[in-house]
Amino acid sequence: MKQHLLVSACCVLAVTAACLSEHSPSGSPPPPVGAVSVETGYTDSSFFSPPPVVPPDPVPFTLSWQPVEGASSYEVRVYPMPMSASNWDDAVVVASLPAGSPTDAVPVFVQPEVFENTCVGCGLCEAACPHDAITVSASGKAVIDPALCTQCGECFRTCPFDAISDNSYGQPYYFGVCAVSPGGAYSDPVCTSSRYYMRYTNWEQYCGDCAEACYILLDSCGPGCPVDAVWFEDSTGEHPGRVHIDHDLCVQCGQCMIQCHQYGLLTIRREVVEEGPEP
Numbered sequence: 001m002k003q004h005l006l007v008s009a010c011c012v013l014a015v016t017a018a019c020l021s022e023h024s025p026s027g028s029p030p031p032p033v034g035a036v037s038v039e040t041g042y043t044d045s046s047f048f049s050p051p052p053v054v055p056p057d058p059v060p061f062t063l064s065w066q067p068v069e070g071a072s073s074y075e076v077r078v079y080p081m082p083m084s085a086s087n088w089d090d091a092v093v094v095a096s097l098p099a100g101s102p103t104d105a106v107p108v109f110v111q112p113e114v115f116e117n118t119c120v121g122c123g124l125c126e127a128a129c130p131h132d133a134i135t136v137s138a139s140g141k142a143v144i145d146p147a148l149c150t151q152c153g154e155c156f157r158t159c160p161f162d163a164i165s166d167n168s169y170g171q172p173y174y175f176g177v178c179a180v181s182p183g184g185a186y187s188d189p190v191c192t193s194s195r196y197y198m199r200y201t202n203w204e205q206y207c208g209d210c211a212e213a214c215y216i217l218l219d220s221c222g223p224g225c226p227v228d229a230v231w232f233e234d235s236t237g238e239h240p241g242r243v244h245i246d247h248d249l250c251v252q253c254g255q256c257m258i259q260c261h262q263y264g265l266l267t268i269r270r271e272v273v274e275e276g277p278e279p
């Protein structure tokens with residue numbers, strides 16, 4: 001998955017270089033934005049509200065920063081390693097917004113990924129992608145070209161089989177923001193020193209104890225957990241009927257959440273977790 005972002009980043013670098021040669025920035029760069037915050041915690045507001053974290057809501061990350069004088073726009077980039085001015089051009093652009101837009105809650109959609117075990121190769125995402133970034137391979141699975149993908153989320157919203165995840169599962173992300181002047185001059189980037197990733201958990205006390213066995217475990221609502229990280233406490237356990245996720249095995253793919261929600265239950269939720277800088 002890291003390779004995906006790196007490949008994508010290389011392409012962005014090439015495109016950026018081409019753009020710079022055509023449009024040289026002019027004027028002074030704006031001052032850098034203040035600190036960039038990334039919202040952590042569960043991405044759904046309430047267990048009892050309508051399920052907001054399954055399609056068509058594709059937004060895993062929410063960023064905020066203080067606007068600055070002299071900026072005509074802001075550019076948000078993401079990278080799997082710590083970012084600074086020295087590798088800013090290698091990072092992938094995930095949001096661009098004009099000054100004047102609210103910067104206190106900017107939704108950021110990152111590189112999506114195809115669940116090969118649930119993709120049926122129908123091609124609807126291929127037709128829907130506005131950037132021709134998806135092809136259905138000879139093996140009948142959709143493949144996203146990260147060099148063409150702009151992380152718009154259209155495929156995620158289109159797939160009738162929920163076979164496209166809203167992020168590169170298991171991928172940690174660093175985020176950075178630059179202010180851009182009307183002449184195209186970039187401020188120094190302000191980047192997070194922490195990295196962030198999606199994590200899926202079972203809200204155990206509300207777990208439905210579906211017919212005395214988890215439907216994810218029974219593969220009744222879909223393909224189940226691809227790495228068998230979901231386990232169920234039987235009658236000999238401390239909390240019989242409770243379903244747990246073994247986070248040592250979990251690869252944060254999100255399929256259990258989709259399946260739990262498809263069954264009408266909402267107990268598997270996703271959260272944004274902050275980790276310290278890369279060890």
Ligand code: SF4
Nearest residue numbers: 119120122123125159
């Ligand atoms: S729309 Fe979904 S199932 Fe169809 S090819 Fe794309 S990813 Fe696969």
Ligand code: SF4
Nearest residue numbers: 129149150152153155
């Ligand atoms: S996120 Fe958008 S650009 Fe990327 S593959 Fe999906 S539809 Fe295409």
Ligand code: SF4
Nearest residue numbers: 225250251253254256
């Ligand atoms: S997120 Fe994916 S790997 Fe983790 S428990 Fe759920 S289905 Fe299994």
